Amino acid sequence: MDIQFNENVLKRFAALEQKGQLAHAYLFTGPAYIGKGATALAAAQFLNCGHKDNAGGKYFCGECPSCRKVLSGNHPDVHVLEGAPGQTIKIDEIRELLAQSRLRPFMAERKIFIIHHVENMTIEAANALLKTLEEPTASSLLILTSAVPERVPETVKSRCHTMPFLPLSRRELAARLVRHYQEEDGAAHFLAYFAEGCLGKARRLKESGIKQKRDEIIDRFILGREREPLIKEVAADKEKTRVFLDVLLSWVRDCLLVKSGAGDNRLVNADRVRDIRGFQRQFSFADLAALHAELVHTCRLLLENLNVKIPLMIIGERLWAR
Ligand SMILES: [Zn+2]
Known part of the structure; x- marks a missing residue:
């Protein structure tokens, strides 16, 4: 069924x-x-x-x-x-x-x-x-x-x-992914973060290889400081921009959590915890909070269908300012 x-x-x-x-x-x-x-x-x-x-x-x-x-x-x-x-x-x-x-x-x-x-x-x-x-x-x-x-x-x-139809809470969605689709806890938690409460979206993201996409963004953009052609490629497609911003948001959120001493099991990107630990050390809490605010603001611009290429560049500069 x-x-x-x-x-x-x-x-x-x-x-x-x-x-x-x-x-x-x-x-x-x-x-x-x-x-x-x-x-x-x-x-x-x-x-x-x-x-x-x-x-x-x-x-x-x-x-x-x-x-x-x-x-x-x-x-x-x-x-x-x-x-x-x-x-x-x-x-x-x-x-x-x-x-x-x-x-x-x-x-x-x-x-x-x-x-x-x-x-x-x-x-x-x-x-x-x-x-x-x-x-x-x-x-x-x-x-x-x-x-x-x-x-x-x-x-x-x-x-x-x-x-x-109301979206499920993140926790509820993760629980369903574990119960009905035999996802592991970590993977379910990760998918639930991106799926905005929609079971169907979680399934779709998984099939579309969201985890590989995330790794690419982390390795090339966040850690690799690769500006072009990534931003150009991403900014041309609203859906891709959305995923890009969601990945950055999850990353910065995880950095803030690690800085506050939260347990690894609360991280969205728990499988990348070593990278997160290393990364957050180079920023103050205030820097990360400002970055987070900047990302939320950019998401809003995207929702309003505004061009986010320049905000993405600025976010890049902030990420690489360390
Ligand atoms: Zn029947």
Whole structure:
């Protein structure tokens, strides 16, 4: 069973269904990779599972033909508009999807429509969707998802029940990585630091080789004082800049912790503790705190889509001032 789904949300679905109070449309909101998609699919499995009563306390069996078909994307009554962040959803796509809602379900009690990244709908697409939201059919359920709910038209939002997905605490996320993905404590702690409370993001970071990327930044930039081409390469890509800044932040944070006498197990980069010890000795606490503040400020600039190449240079100079 995919444990990336949000159990609290599924629990709510189960309670609503039992009371016969399931609404026709829900909007899942929360950051990317927090499990909105996995939860929408889990809800579809739950609502259509043929062996729900024998699922042994789980919400669905995961093995009946219905459950399998949902997962493989072949369920005739579960329709998903996947999309991508920033990719426009056009009216034709919505129309095509919703044309199915007028047909009776083939094998399920309910037809389920899942539309991701709904903030990317054109006005025409949103209007077409609104029509469906105004005339729901008894046998259909619509699940919309968005990581930027402030960009979803108010008219759509007001017709949906919003279910917010909240990031896990760092500690909770690390515990889940250990429990469900057999990560070692140190690795789980490290991934949880970068994943901003999102289990899916932690998995993705691991697959993308975050640890090697971190080592490269530490060895080439922090310790190796290699300015170009690293900054140039990093600053050209917002995602890379984000990782770069996160690595520097984790490094400086660890230096501050070591300076305050904290135990190694609290360090994000515990496997690099020798380098951290050596590095922090060359700075005063105040220097490191100032560096930390500078990094936080640069993260904010990045969030505002400002060019951070010069701030990165300045941070480099400070790091190498020893
Ligand atoms: Zn099942």
